[in-house]
Amino acid sequence: MPQPYNLEGQAAVITGSTSGIGQHLAEALAKQGVNVILNGFGDAAQIEADRARIAAETGVKVLYHGADMTRPEEIADLVETARREFGRLDILVNNAGIQHVAPVDEFPPEKWDAIIAINLTSVFHATRAALPLMKAAGRGRVVNIASAHGLVASPFKSAYVAAKHGVVGFSKSAALEVAKQGITVNAICPGYVKTALVEAQIADQAKARGIAEDRVVEDVILAVQPSKSFITYDQLSGLLLYLVSDMGGGTTGAAYTVDGGWTAA
Structure with missing residues (x-):
């Protein structure tokens, strides 16, 4: 099968990829010949079944790492596993996220702390660990899954909106730092x-x-x-594949919306 994005043999880490958006993005990369490391929580038997299925369907190496996105040392080991097992890390997709909905004055502080840790701070820790490998290779792609809520707000989602706005800002700042080193950093902002x-x-x-x-x-x-x-998974995967390919090499520091027109108004 032709590989239109020329990604075959590359390696990727996708956080929060044992279900939902992350799992579909991981599968899209695997279908293009990218070796992937899945990460996330869930039923162990189901995670293993999904890992084995993706590997069998695509013929690439698919690993699983159970790093807790609230623990920096585990995030660092997740990235180190890519270096150890694949000898490289070309693509980092920061997708892990949780949500809680409540008015600000009723928002549990522990929920706020967890959302900021998983949705925002883990993006910093994973990117911090990945960039040395990408700098050494002279090429890399970091794609942060933000949200339309990284650009606009909704009531009762103060922690999520704050975190996703932070992801967009972090993506821009990091992109400027590595713009001359063959590394791009972008955010995808999906709607629902x-x-x-x-x-x-x-x-x-x-x-x-x-x-x-x-x-x-x-x-x-x-x-x-x-x-x-x-929004469909395929619509998000199409943008991801563009951004991580050479075709997307001139795009960095951007926040791309895939939101059905939500933020156009």
Whole structure:
């Protein structure tokens, strides 16, 4: 099969990739011949089944590392595993994220701390660990999965919005630092994708607003997306593959929206 993005033989780490967006991005890279390390929590048997399936379907090496994104030393070991097992790290996709919905004055401090740690601070730790490998190779791609909430706000999501705005800002700053070293750093800002995380948000929003879940989808979630449809995994994968390929080499420090027109207004 032709490899239009010329990624065969490269190596990638994708955080938060045992389900949802991260898993689909990992599969998209594997289909292009990229050896990948999956990361995330979940049922161990299911994670192993998914790892084995992706490896069998794509013919690449697929590993799993259970690094906790709140622990810097484990994040560093995740990146070190790529160096040890693959001898390189070409692509880092920072995707791990959690959510909690509540008014600011009722927001549990421990939830705030966890969201900032996993959604924002882990991006710093993973990128910090990856950049020396990329600098030594003279090429690298860091893609941070932010959100439309990295550009605009919604009520009851103060921690998530703060973290994702931080991811966009971090991406710009890091991109400037490595712009002359063959390394790009970009953010992808998706609108609503019907992941398990969004399903949980629907339930939480229904509770916070005192309305039925179907009304949350119609009047709250997709109300902000002029397309009136959820973003698909393939739409996100297409942008990722562009950004990590040589075609995307001139693009850095950008925050790309895939949001059905949400942030156009």
